[in-house]
Amino acid sequence: MTDSEVLEVERKYDVGEGDELPVLESLPGVDRVEAPEDESLDAVYFDTAGLALSSRGITLRRRTGGHDDGWHLKLPVAVGERQEFTVRLGKNPESVPRRLRRLVQVHTRDHDVIPVARLKTRRTTQRLFAADGTALADFSDDRVDSQTLLAPQERATWREWEIELIDGPKGLLKGADALFASTGHHPSALPSKLARGLGRKYPAGADPAPGPEPTGPASAVLLSYLRQQVEALKNHDPGVRENAPDAVHQLRVAARRIRSALATFRKLADPDVTGSLRSELQWLAGTVGEARDNEVMRARLLELIGAEPPELLLGPVAKTVEEHFDAAAHRARAKGLAALKSSRYFRLLDALDDFLADPPLTETAGKDALPTVGRLVSKQRKRLKKEVRALDAESSTPAADAALHEVRKSAKRLRYAAEAATPIFGKRASTLARAAEEIQEHLGDHHDSAVTRDLLRELAASAPGTSAFTYGRLHALEELAGEESRRKFFGAWSSSPPAPLRWT
Structure with missing residues (x-):
């Protein structure tokens, strides 16, 4: 893997363990679906002890396995969109790369950045193609086993679907919402796997502050x-x-x-x-x-x-x-x-x-x-x-x-x-x-x-x-x-x- 910076646009869905896969060929614009590929992913997530990054929806991880092993930093841009920075693995697995530390230091400040959770994922991926051969998106069926590394340690397991755009339009995600909803599957309320893995430790988002009103308080x-x-x-x-x-x-x-x-x-x-x-x-x-x-x-x-x-x-x-x-x-x-x-x-x-x-x-x-x-x-x-x-x-x-x-x-x-x-x-x-x-x-x-x-x-x-x-x-x-x-x-x-x- 080489260092890179991309805009990630994806949607995650809550799924039961025994639920059947959707018919992906029925998604709008999808002509064919590639044969499934299996991967085993092992990711350690880093944050401050006070979860300064998680409180802003930021994820920083070191992942091995799969085609994109390395360090990944994801900064929220909009709902379902994150700017992703990737850096190759270094010799020290506990040392966050300098560039990624710089990008989040306004949030981590002078606090130590430490491992806070470990997630192991068994992933089955299928690539979706248009009639002209354009790679539209990757559909992943993930089974996740998570363990928090902050005391008290907690474990959790779950299954989720994920569809991530490659060169497909955002309308494909709307089509996925409609297709999956027809079988009772809806977008996850949580922004990331880390949010689900941290469970009760995940920082609750602050309620929006009331906007100024002429007769409201100055x-x-x-x-x-x-x-x-x-x-x-x-x-x-x-x-x-x-x-x-x-x-x-x-x-x-x-x-x-x-x-x-x-x-x-x-x-x-x-x-x-x-x-x-x-x-x-x-x-x-x-x-x-x-x-x-x-x-x-x-x-x-x-x-x-x-x-x-x-x-x-x-x-x-x-x-x-x-x-x-x-x-x-x-x-x-x-x-x-x-x-x-x-x-x-x-x-x-x-x-x-x-x-x-x-x-x-x-x-x-x-x-x-x-x-x-x-x-x-x-x-x-x-x-x-x-x-x-x-x-x-x-x-x-x-x-x-x-x-x-x-x-x-x-x-x-x-x-x-x-x-x-x-x-x-x-x-x-x-x-x-x-x-x-x-x-x-x-x-x-x-x-x-x-x-x-x-x-x-x-x-x-x-x-x-x-x-x-x-x-x-x-x-x-x-x-x-x-x-x-x-x-x-x-x-x-x-x-x-x-x-x-x-x-x-």
Whole structure:
């Protein structure tokens, strides 16, 4: 077996020991059924002692026997769909492969990953083919013998059917549901063999939290938004570890949204708890996000250089910029990965989980959402207006640049506050969020220009004589770009400033 990553789409069915097999040829699109093949599979499942993976529907196993022996990690995508990562067996059967550990460390954190169950399966498989020879799916008749490895150890045996798509359509599964239901067999209520093998130890899924309502408690608005963003942070953690495109950016955005919401809605929760969380989230976003800052500035500068006439590029400017950012990217990635492996990060995740599981709410949190949340969002809008009024529209000094950056941060906080309020305010809040986002984008371009100019001065100071001309020219172009984004901001503010929320 070679290492791979595939989307697994399958359905499992509860079956009695003496039940007869269905007539598979009657499934829609199935022309012929391959002769059955028997396999003996032996799988050991790994998790933390607290079953952190199982609580999220994740399975991690080492399996021998059959055509796909190796390590298997399955991450839930949707009902009946899981992303499956496979890695070849190594010399140490108890050592989870490094890549698979990385992919689940946001859940296992610094806890040991240990064997929690062993399942032995006698499998009979038949492949289903279409008339044109396409392999549609594999049908498996499994007889399972399981033993939990956590005290007290328990054993169980059962039989189940499984149909897993290969190149067949999802409609084939609907056809299987109908065919099997006609003989009294229905899809299993449990998501995996491990869930059934663990029995009473398998973590019960949490009941869905009530969504925000205009006349419901204000806390529901905050908690709903935080749940979304904490989940986003966890979902992007593996991508950062794997160096996936845009993962750093998305993780940092999630951390900033959480931090911003805790600030905007600070009156709804214990200030000591939210203050500590905000401090740690600032550390996380700043540390992991350095890699993103480098990506943005590198792309900006190389685009600027690429647009210049060749005769105006004197000296090895492009090469110097590439070398600068290569070294910076290496340092930033190492720093970000160190943060994601740290006890500090794991305790932040613990604290976020604890906050959502048992939120330290204030009396204000129980008040009606519409007026309470409306006032808190409006406070952010008023803060933004006050900062804009204090700006000098004619000044382009470093102090003026810094003031514009503060306005940008306030616009971002207003945007996130309006996003959080959208479930109860609807279009009014989403319109406010878009207006704040436009301001944020204009001033983001302005800030990127200011930071890029600082770097160009730094590079020019150590550049050979001929390169100084090009650095100076690039600096002048960035000054023009900064002025243009500044002009766009003041124009957007004059023509369509963020409108107030109304709830009475």
